[in-house]
Amino acid sequence: GKGEYDHYMLKEINNQPTSLANTIEGRVEDGDVAFEDLSPGTFDGIESVQFVACGTSYHAAMYGSQLVREAGLRTEVLRASEYEATTGPVDETTLTVAVTQSGETADTLDAVRTAADRGARTLAVTNVVGSTAAREADDAVYIRAGPEVGVAATKTYSSQAVTLALLSQRLAGDVPDATPAADRAAMLEALTDLPQHVEAVLESTRAETLAQDTLDSESFFFIGSGLGHSVALEGALKFKEITYEHAEGFAAGELKHGPLALVTEETPLFAVYTSNGDEKTKTNAIEAQSRGAPIVAVGPDDNPLVDVADAHLSVPETHPVWAGLLANVQLQLLSYHAAKQLGRPIDKPRNLAKSVTVE
Ligand code: F6R
Numbered sequence: 001g002k003g004e005y006d007h008y009m010l011k012e013i014n015n016q017p018t019s020l021a022n023t024i025e026g027r028v029e030d031g032d033v034a035f036e037d038l039s040p041g042t043f044d045g046i047e048s049v050q051f052v053a054c055g056t057s058y059h060a061a062m063y064g065s066q067l068v069r070e071a072g073l074r075t076e077v078l079r080a081s082e083y084e085a086t087t088g089p090v091d092e093t094t095l096t097v098a099v100t101q102s103g104e105t106a107d108t109l110d111a112v113r114t115a116a117d118r119g120a121r122t123l124a125v126t127n128v129v130g131s132t133a134a135r136e137a138d139d140a141v142y143i144r145a146g147p148e149v150g151v152a153a154t155k156t157y158s159s160q161a162v163t164l165a166l167l168s169q170r171l172a173g174d175v176p177d178a179t180p181a182a183d184r185a186a187m188l189e190a191l192t193d194l195p196q197h198v199e200a201v202l203e204s205t206r207a208e209t210l211a212q213d214t215l216d217s218e219s220f221f222f223i224g225s226g227l228g229h230s231v232a233l234e235g236a237l238k239f240k241e242i243t244y245e246h247a248e249g250f251a252a253g254e255l256k257h258g259p260l261a262l263v264t265e266e267t268p269l270f271a272v273y274t275s276n277g278d279e280k281t282k283t284n285a286i287e288a289q290s291r292g293a294p295i296v297a298v299g300p301d302d303n304p305l306v307d308v309a310d311a312h313l314s315v316p317e318t319h320p321v322w323a324g325l326l327a328n329v330q331l332q333l334l335s336y337h338a339a340k341q342l343g344r345p346i347d348k349p350r351n352l353a354k355s356v357t358v359e
Helices: 008-014 016-024 055-070 080-086 106-117 132-136 155-172 181-191 194-204 207-214 227-243 252-257 279-289 304-308 320-341
Strands: 048-053 074-079 094-100 121-126 139-142 220-224 247-251 269-272 295-300 311-315
Touching (some): 016 155, 048 055, 055 074, 055 094, 055 155, 055 227, 055 320, 074 080, 080 106, 106 121, 121 132, 121 155, 139 155, 155 181, 155 320, 181 320, 194 311, 207 320, 220 227, 220 279, 220 320, 227 269, 227 320, 247 252, 252 279, 269 279, 269 320, 279 295, 295 304, 311 320
Parallel strands (some): 048 074, 048 094, 121 139, 220 247, 220 269, 269 295, 295 311
8 A cells, every 4th residue: 555655656756775776786786787587698699788768767777878888888778669760780788678667568568579570689677577578588687666556657667777778787897998996886886875875865956846847837847968968857757757747858058959948937957967077957947047948956055057057956975877766856856746736636637547458
């Protein structure tokens, strides 16, 4: 049941310190990543990694794909529903990774079946043991988030992103010119603090006040760069899904290529950043601010954007690879509180189903 919580969504958001600890448990040792179900050498001969996913899982896949790229492998992330229409050739050097919480999403199953037919190796990254994706793929890795009841994916997104980050490091172990081990070690060491950093966000968040202050607006915009880009897209999806308000996410630098025309004092802009270096996010947020938009900085305190922003949703200082996931927890809470203040049926938004088994 929901226990002390008004909604499953809030329960699941608050469960993240535990679910993330489960995701990580036993998988990192001495700066190395091991997955219980993947024997050493599983990825020998893999030269490129292709992610297929839908919705929130696509945003987790974007996160993972960037880390795979940074680790030195060729990678792409594709909307599963567009796979058939857009993908190029694959072969046995391609690893096609289906990222699907339920393991039953028809579009994702269809994409991974097509990839397998064309000769790719396949891997399912899923929450559900025995799901169709897990059974059909050559290999499976479980995100171990525990059951998620709310239609809006929250804890499963966080566990997907962490699992894919670990996968990126596991893959990097198999390629000669991958990220230097020292960088990997720092990133993996910081991961052990992630559950307690999420706890700190949950305890100190000002998302409810922020939701109240910004709710009477026309549209809600979310921007970010790099890993922050995928978080901005996820923040906007969650927001529109449960509040029924218009929300959109953009790569920070794209704002001036069209969306800026919509920016007014009625369009609060949430700027997600992961480290001090997110210059693009800062410049573009300031551009929107000069058109009257209230700016909310979402990220660590040590960032120049904090000084100019109208408000700040703060997250603990951590390795830049994990900061976006903390920012995302703030945005989950923002969406939750906004939807609650609007009286929406948070756990079951209209027109949506937990698992989309039609194409
Ligand atoms: C949004 C949401 C959906 C799912 C998408 C894929 O909150 O939950 O966008 O992420 O339908 O579902 P899975 O991961 O089960 O394939």
